[in-house]
Amino acid sequence: MSSNSVAITNSSIDRVKQILKTVTDAALFVEQLLGGMGVGTNPAELERLTEAFGNLAAIAIQAAHSVSGQAVTPESVLALLPVNTLLTSPAN
Numbered sequence: 001m002s003s004n005s006v007a008i009t010n011s012s013i014d015r016v017k018q019i020l021k022t023v024t025d026a027a028l029f030v031e032q033l034l035g036g037m038g039v040g041t042n043p044a045e046l047e048r049l050t051e052a053f054g055n056l057a058a059i060a061i062q063a064a065h066s067v068s069g070q071a072v073t074p075e076s077v078l079a080l081l082p083v084n085t086l087l088t089s090p091a092n
Helices: 010-036 043-068 074-080
Strands: none
Touching (some): 010 074
16 A cells, blocks of 8 residues: 655754744734734724634644644644744733
8 A cells, every 4th residue: 555644854844834934924014014004993803804814824724734744733733833922812
């Protein structure tokens, strides 16, 4: 039988982490631009922006896990976050 497994190396994991950092940095930049333009000041806009960024993050996380062939767990997601990303509770 042939195997369809993908060989995962440290360099491929490092590349996935770099891609996720780039996605995170781009999302932060877009969020700052929108905030500077006053977009997201009403609750409905803010909710839609939050949902859109959540969807973007979910896609990036799922792609990273697919490439590495691992299951999505809280620990595996945290391992993909850029080191300088602070986790904060949502503002109420």
